[in-house]
Amino acid sequence: MINSNDYKIGRIMVGASDDDVRYVHEADNLPYYHIGSVNGISMVTIDVIGHEITHALVKKTAGLIYQYESGALNESIADIMGTMLERYMLPNNWNWTLGEDAVTIRDMRTPEIYSQPSRFEGPGWESPGNCPFPFLGNDYCWVHTNSGVMNKWFHLVSTGGTFNGQNVNAIGPHAAQQIVYWALANYLQSQSTYSDARWSTMAAARDIYGECSNEHRAVIAAWNAVNVISPVCPGSGGRIAAEQIENSAESIMKVYPNPATDFVTIQLFDPITTVDLQLYDMTGKVIKAWNTKESTITFATKGLVPGIYTLKAQTPKGIYTHKVIINQ
Structure with missing residues (x-):
């Protein structure tokens, strides 16, 4: 049993005799990981x-359903975080492949090597439209195949x-991982x-680093490179308005002072409607929450760690987010 701060993460079962590497849930809803073998x-x-x-982690946050494109995203995020764990544990001996210390099963730099699309x-993309019924025999409509697109995106960013004719400026694995986690915890x-x-x-890139920051631009450019076409930032040959990313928070509330040192005031423009407000830290943890008119x-x-927070407002009109900076 693995425990962290008294929270049960789960059981890891190791077996070398069966071709089975998977995450499941036991009847008691305790996460269970079976790390078996590939070709013995x-x-x-x-x-x-x-x-x-x-x-x-995906199940506890976005809950991406394990089929079609959501399943491919689920697989890719698992590849990303697994690779970043290797980077953390082996900073001088990590790489962009999965399972290479046993049997290499995927390559994030060049997905085509293992029959994935970039x-x-x-080429190599399996259309979910040709898969009317997801089940184990078709890999739940090719989740391990189509995950190659986001893997390539992460490597590029x-x-x-x-x-693919698109130039992408590097932001480094750490910043890219932050962006993926923030998206997983708050948007997906x-x-x-x-x-x-x-x-x-x-x-997520805009929340953490600012609109049209280098990181924001790199995220956009990398998606364009893998054919998930995105608008571009002002000053770079096009435009991207705030409402194209998320509903403009300024239309329903004002947050001040921002950056803040001692206190933050949230002024709601439509208080007749009940609004659910949540303040998230950089890890996606809810720090404060209100349900108010x-x-x-x-x-x-006081007591908040200096840094960037996200204020999320859920209303009948939609979900709105606002970056809040705490300085102390």
Whole structure:
């Protein structure tokens, strides 16, 4: 049994005799990870274990359904986090492949090597429209195949380069991982598609680094490179309005002072409607929450770690987010 801060993460079962590497749930709803073998070779590697544990994280956050495009995103995010765990554990000996310490099963740099597509609806892409019924025999409509697109996107946004005629500036694996996690914890939903993943990571990059920051631009460019076409930022040959990423928070509320030192005031413009407000930290943890019809809410910043927070407002008209910066 693995425990972290008294929270049960789950059980890891290791077996070398059966071709079975998977994450499941036991009857008691406790996460359970079976790390078996491929062709008789044990797949107990850091990146594979990280991959399987990430499936539990996905279930607890966005809940991406394991089929069609949402399943492909589920698989890709597990690949991303598994690879980033390897980077953390082995900073001088990690790479962009999965399972290479046993049997290499995927390559995020060049997905085609393992029969995955690098571009949305490009060579190697399996159309979900040709898969009326997802089941194990068709890999739940090719979740392990179509995950290659987001894997390639993550490699591009991390390392930069030119692909498919699109130049992408590198932001590094750490920043890219932050963006993916923030999107997973705050924007992606159970039936999200690649279009939603584009929207969610763009919103996450803007939340963390600012609109049209280098990171925001890199996220957009990398999605364009893998054929998930995105608008561009002002000053770079096109435009991207805030409402194209998320509903403009300024239309329903004002947050001040921002950056804040001692307190933050939230002024709601439509207090007749009940509004659910949540303040998230950089890890996606809810720090404060309100359900209110009040027009003005003020809270103290004492005890909050300095940094970037996201204020999310859920109303009958939609979901709105606003970046809040705490300085102390």
